Amino acid sequence: MDERIQKWLYDIKLAIEEIESYFVDIPKDFNQYSSNLILKRAVERDLEIIGEAVNRILKQEPDFQINNAKKIIGLRNQIIHAYDNISDENIWAIIQKHIPELKIEILGLINS
Numbered sequence: 001m002d003e004r005i006q007k008w009l010y011d012i013k014l015a016i017e018e019i020e021s022y023f024v025d026i027p028k029d030f031n032q033y034s035s036n037l038i039l040k041r042a043v044e045r046d047l048e049i050i051g052e053a054v055n056r057i058l059k060q061e062p063d064f065q066i067n068n069a070k071k072i073i074g075l076r077n078q079i080i081h082a083y084d085n086i087s088d089e090n091i092w093a094i095i096q097k098h099i100p101e102l103k104i105e106i107l108g109l110i111n112s
Contacts, residue, residue: 001112005060008053009110015046015053016103019095033095034088043091044079050102051076067105068098 022039026032033039054072057064066072075094079086 005057008057011053012050012106015049019046030092048076
């Protein structure tokens, strides 16, 4: 695997671990999330990093397989360019469902 792709996979892994770390001292609860502006911005920033890393991987190697890659990049673009249309509910669903799935996938790619 290309060293740059491996670096970007590690960037994704680290961003996921950061998101997980935000909920060590704070309950993983939607109301806690939606009422904490700093937490929301931190999660959004990590989602931007994940999206940008996936984008770079696909530019480097267009056939690289990451599930939902286009959706991940689309979310990054939405957070950056359509920030006023971001819903707390949508981001929360991503944290709850998609981030754990992505973590498993990325760890598998790193370890292969």
